[in-house]
Amino acid sequence: MESLFGDAYAPQDSKSNLYADIIMPVPIPKMFTYKIPRNFADEIGIGYRVIVQFGLKKVLTGIIAKVHQKAPKEYEAKPILDVLDTFATVNPLQIKFWVWMAEYYCCHIGEVMNAALPSGLKLSSQSKIQLNPSYDSDQSPYPLDAREEIILQALASKKELSYEECEDLLGIKSIQGIIKSLIIKEAILVFEKVMEKYSPKVESRIRLCPPYFSDIKALESLFKELANKPKQEEILLKYLQEIPIYQKPELNIKGLDKKVFTDAGMTGSSIKTLIKNGVLEEYKIIISRFEEMNATEEKIILSTEQDEALQQIKTQFEEKNTLLLHGITGSGKTEIYIQLINEALDSGSQVLLLLPEIALTTHMVSRLRKVFGSKMGVYHSKYSDNERVEVWNGVLSGKFSFVIGVRSSIFLPFDSLGLVIVDEEHESSYKQYDPAPRFQARDAVLMLAWLHQAKTILGSATPSFESYYNSRTKKYGYVFLDKRYGGASLPQYQLSDILVDKKKNLLKLDFTRLMREKIQETLNKQEQVLIFQNRRGYAPYIACDDCGWIPECEHCDVSLTYHQFGEEMRCHYCGFKEKVPRVCPACGSGKLGAVGLGTERIEESLSLLFPEARVARMDLDTTRSKYGYQRLLEEFGAGNIDILVGTQMITKGLDFEKVTLVGILDADRILFFPDFRAGERAFQQITQVAGRAGRREKQGTVIIQTRKPDQAIFGQVISGDYKNFYLQEMAERQRFFYPPFVKIIKISTRHKDYKTAEKAARHLHNLMGDIQVKKILLGPEKGLVGKIKNQYIYESFAKLDKSGNAQAHFKHELQGLLMEMQAHKDFRGTRFVVDVDPY
């Protein structure tokens, strides 16, 4: 602990007070200095969680970032109220990482803290009221009004009430006034209650009391006594069956889970009787939320190609810290990862494996579980907060030396990472868009690895252009795996021209004749089909057949998407929802219908076209629940589904031998997305979906429906010519100044009045123009979605020189400009959002 204060300080001898700079979970660009009370001085250090008063009454958890002796000059520091732990919840490397992230992604450190800590580790207080014990309504000189009476009556029975409860009680929006009045009348007291959010999982266990577990005679006589009490006897017999104390009396101490009895249909009341009679005792232990699982798979045998790749990786790691592992789908990257993870763990380091959200529910996890057993922690976005806290603590305690997780797992408290792997590194789900910090985990993890002096592998079958570029410029190492594992063959592609079929009237329910024939063939062979539908821009909506009216969100500048379930229309941006109207509000026509190729509609069309087939759909709607995704996968794997329709999700982790046909319904939609990355994404997506077709010995078929079959990209996808595609796209990007040749920063300006939004955006844009760096400024333009949650949005883009400190300088200047803008009276109420590397 001494190291905290630096060698120069000797706090024990010092007369001066100690202060702590504390990170608070609020979006304020500052840390806050609090006084460390003498009695805490020895039990506090960097990364400790403390409770402090923040503002007039709020009590919050903060993280100590620095301890020093400089008393703040302009204000009196408040004292730290309490220290929550006897150890550092956050380590110094993490604090450095947070500071870096806040700077790089232009956000506040409190926002990083919020994203990093599971909320179970962030205690906060809630204001509560209670009856003033010295209050006597008969003696009180102040009469209460009707509403105050209601509150007091409620307090008589409930003891304490939160502000919200009071508001609900009276059905009003703001309770402040009444509470104030009650305080003045000395009827109530206000206090802050800190809520402990994390609760450990507790198991009730049963064991025999002495002398029964060591004294056979006592036990035998006990059985005689229970001869006419069959239920109790049954419980004892069950206990002895599970725990043979005759042979091993020492087993009794560990007892038996109470559930064992209740699961076997025995009643709790008989157990209670046995406890009451001193035969059994009940005790509670804290258990993990994660099942103990032992490693079952010992040795991984690598193919020659895999082994070669492994050796190359090791050689390149001697010189480079980051490496791109470019391995085509099915080339067996996982086995290489396992080997490297094992070696890193053996050398005593920790390992982090990042996976995209949707890949984390698949067989990859169970596969790794078999190899690594319980030392592997899983950090999932669908985990409850209690589970997250347990993973966090597991990393702290050393229980988990290896974690596989989604983007937020980069925040776990590793202290000695040796290896970081980002699988499917091209996946866009590594980028957090909202709220701040708007970070790209694939990039941020490189900083994390650098802080730990760890090695990083970026793995993909279709690398992001950034990573590929970095490998070609020798910034990263590069290893290419181009053989399919187990000698499986690549799929065979066929293009199907939508327009040709349409002319000949062969297009049925959006399926071309070729597509329909191939699906039928596959079904006849008892094999399975995947139909891929890009979600972007494909949400179905309602439109009036007569006048063309389309329902729009009241708060955002988007049309509402149609959900068959409940006949509802919803806004994807603000969550607004509404029932589908019976008649068109614009013209009174009754002809309102759904438009758009949503997965729902495709599922329907397929059922009509192939009535004998079992069709299912996999998208956000059907997999929202924790195990929804897994259940669908199991059904599909078991062969209970013939055709699976899905978005993005079906490109991940589906590895079923019986899938021999993959259909891509409208490749053009991916291709013509208005974004410089459209081509790259299209290549990635088509290749990824196609990779699901035909593994092992069966060759798969991929049918791509398009209106423009003669585009170059199709040829490149079909021949798997990633490199040429890359070179061609890169020429464009260089010419038009797009990443990876420049850095992009997006600045959006939001205001509820569109004139003000536009004015503020222009003003800011002009100011940015004066920043002295080499740059190109675009905009300000109305956002792609012009209004969200009643706020009008204007966007500017800055393209900055990659080399040197152009971007650091720009960001720094920008911060200043934003402060200036915030203070400007013409632009009151304007919000600015900075997104670095928005991609």
Place this chain on the structure above:
DNA sequence: AGCACGCCGACT
């Protein structure tokens, strides 16, 4: 972000 203070409309 929350939360308190302060200044204007629609109700007893």
Place this chain on the structure above:
DNA sequence: GTCGGCGTGCTC
């Protein structure tokens, strides 16, 4: 008249 709407400013 006041209740209560939300605009503005601060948090060590």
